[in-house]
Amino acid sequence: xxxxxxxxxxxxxxxxxxxxxxxxxxxxxxxxxxxxxxxxxxxxxxxxxxxxxxxxxxxxxxxxxxxxxxxxxxxxxxxxxxxxxxxxxxxxxxxxxxxxxxxxxxxxxxxxxxxxxxxxxxxxxxxxxxxxxxxxxxxxxxxxxxxxxxxxxxxxxxxxxxxxxxxxxxxxxxxxxxxxxxxxxxxxxxxxxxxxxxxxxxxxxxxxxxxxxxxxxxxxxxxxxxxxxxxxxxxxxxxxxxxxxxxxxxxxxxxxxxxxxxxxxxxxxxxxxxxxxxxxxxxxxxxxxxxxxxxxxxxxxxxxxxxxxxxxxxxxxxxxxxxxxxxxxxxxxxxxxxxxxxxxxxxxxxxxxxxxxxxxxxxxxxxxxxxxxxxxxxxxxxxxxxxxxxxxxxxxxxxxxxxxxxxxxxxxxxxxxxxxxxxxxxxxxxxxxxxxxxxxxxxxxxxxxxxxxxxxxxxxxxxxxxxxxxxxxxxxxxxxxxxxxxxxxxxxx
Numbered sequence: 064x065x066x067x068x069x070x071x072x073x074x075x076x077x078x079x080x081x082x083x084x085x086x087x088x089x090x091x092x093x094x095x096x097x098x099x100x101x102x103x104x105x106x107x108x109x110x111x112x113x114x115x116x117x118x119x120x121x122x123x124x125x126x127x128x129x130x131x132x133x134x135x136x137x138x139x140x141x142x143x144x145x146x147x148x149x150x151x152x153x154x155x156x157x158x159x160x161x162x163x164x165x166x167x168x169x170x171x172x173x174x175x176x177x178x179x180x181x182x183x184x185x186x187x188x189x190x191x192x193x194x195x196x197x198x199x200x201x202x203x204x205x206x207x208x209x210x211x212x213x214x215x216x217x218x219x220x221x222x223x224x225x226x227x228x229x230x231x232x233x234x235x236x237x238x239x240x241x242x243x244x245x246x247x248x249x250x251x252x253x254x255x256x257x258x259x260x261x262x263x264x265x266x267x268x269x270x271x272x273x274x275x276x277x278x279x280x281x282x283x284x285x286x287x288x289x290x291x292x293x294x295x296x297x298x299x300x301x302x303x304x305x306x307x308x309x310x311x312x313x314x315x316x317x318x319x320x321x322x323x324x325x326x327x328x329x330x331x332x333x334x335x336x337x338x339x340x341x342x343x344x345x346x347x348x349x350x351x352x353x354x355x356x357x358x359x360x361x362x363x364x365x366x367x368x369x370x371x372x373x374x375x376x377x378x379x380x381x382x383x384x385x386x387x388x389x390x391x392x393x394x395x396x397x398x399x400x401x402x403x404x405x406x407x408x409x410x411x412x413x414x415x416x417x418x419x420x421x422x423x424x425x426x427x428x429x430x431x432x433x434x435x436x437x438x439x440x441x442x443x444x445x446x447x448x449x450x451x452x453x454x455x456x457x458x459x460x461x462x463x464x465x466x467x468x469x470x471x472x473x474x475x476x477x478x479x480x481x482x483x484x485x486x487x488x489x490x491x492x493x494x495x496x497x498x499x500x501x502x503x504x505x506x507x508x509x510x511x512x513x514x515x516x517x518x519x520x521x522x523x524x525x526x527x528x529x530x531x532x533x534x535x536x537x538x539x540x541x542x543x544x545x546x547x548x549x550x551x552x553x554x555x556x
Contacts (some may be wrong), residue, residue, distance in 0.1 A: 333363055
């Protein structure tokens with residue numbers, strides 16, 4: 064599990080290392096400017112008092128000079144120090160913004176308070192007035208205390224580096240209380256509230272300008288290419304990382320508490336969380352006070368590598384073809400052994416078969432390393448169904464994961480990305496891959512991954528997952544490749 068550095072929710076905390084280090088910190092700079100502003104305003108006030116005294120004594124020039132000095136000092140403080148402090152206060156206010164959610168207990172409590180208040184107004188009983196005042200004070204105390212509990216807390220979210228769809232993983236949430244004396248009670252960590260808005264965006268599309276409009280295309284006078292602006296729905300935001308809540312009943316001062324969180328993603332893709340929230344119902348549970356903590360987290364969930372039925376069907380055939388291809392490339396006899404179903408008939412040793420009475424085959428030594436390339440020939444939109452496409456992506460990921468554990472040099476290829484030997488890079492690309500928009504662009508020489516593999520001629524064996532018609536595939540690849548046709552995932556004839 065990789066650890067992500069914590070993001071502090073209280074950047075104005077004093078830095079350790081002594082007074083000099085504290086003065087060099089952001090908090091020390093704020094306090095220093097504040098003290099200098101007080102000194103400047105004090106001097107301006109003193110100059111104003113001396114100016115008044117000089118005016119009453121009849122010293123006009125001294126009065127004018129001291130009044131000018133007081134005015135200039137006040138203006139200097141107002142122009143230099145006050146805007147800086149105001150910006151810091153505004154930033155801190157935004158950083159410490161709270162929102163409220165009234166609980167069922169709070170609703171019942173407010174209704175009871177209203178009933179008692181109405182009874183006090185009707186009867187004029189002083190005891191009922193005291194009870195209503197105490198109940199209203201409890202609401203005020205609840206808001207102040209809950210804000211004090213949340214203020215200054217720090218949050219850290221640590222997530223695993225590699226995750227697969229359908230496989231549960233464990234993340235870690237760490238809450239820190241850097242305060243020296245004040246503990247925190249009943250802390251909840253939950254995903255930040257996301258406003259669900261249907262956003263629109265504009266996109267240029269090709270069209271044809273025609274005139275006259277009401278005639279058939281062959282009878283129109285003008286036909287020329289044009290562009291139009293079309294309003295479409297914006298892409299939806301990626302789903303969040305987790306739902307629910309993690310609860311910390313008590314957090315002592317100068318301490319941190321971790322909590323493990325089990326995560327499981329049913330689909331591949333990218334999951335994002337722009338911010339998280341710290342909430343508490345302490346002390347009376349009348350309302351839940353929530354403070355958002357800006358903490359960007361993004362994870363990529365790889366496709367599932369669980370053995371599917373398609374993998375069990377094609378894996379023995381793929382391994383047999385690959386082993387036959389590798390063994391057949393040598394020229395030196397390695398051994399004579401019993402015949403196996405995946406062996407090629409051209410390697411049968413008929414003399415050894417006649418002597419032993421059982422079918423024997425010759426196995427040759429390898430001239431090169433066991434090289435294998437897994438190719439996902441990304442199909443166009445609408446060429447296969449969405450369900451078949453997802454099955455094909457999972458099959459490609461499962462084959463990549465399986466053969467990467469073998470004693471072989473495995474590489475991977477995707478249209479638009481070229482060749483790669485990094486398994487996790489290939490899985491990350493499969494996690495976010497989508498069908499191509501234009502099928503003609505896919506089979507162009509610039510983006511055709513099969514043409515690239517065919518031109519390299521590296522002597523490796525290829526496992527190619529493709530949805531193209533069999534007749535459009537390069538014939539030179541048939542002797543050194545195993546094709547899996549997307550949509551049916553049937554073995555080659």
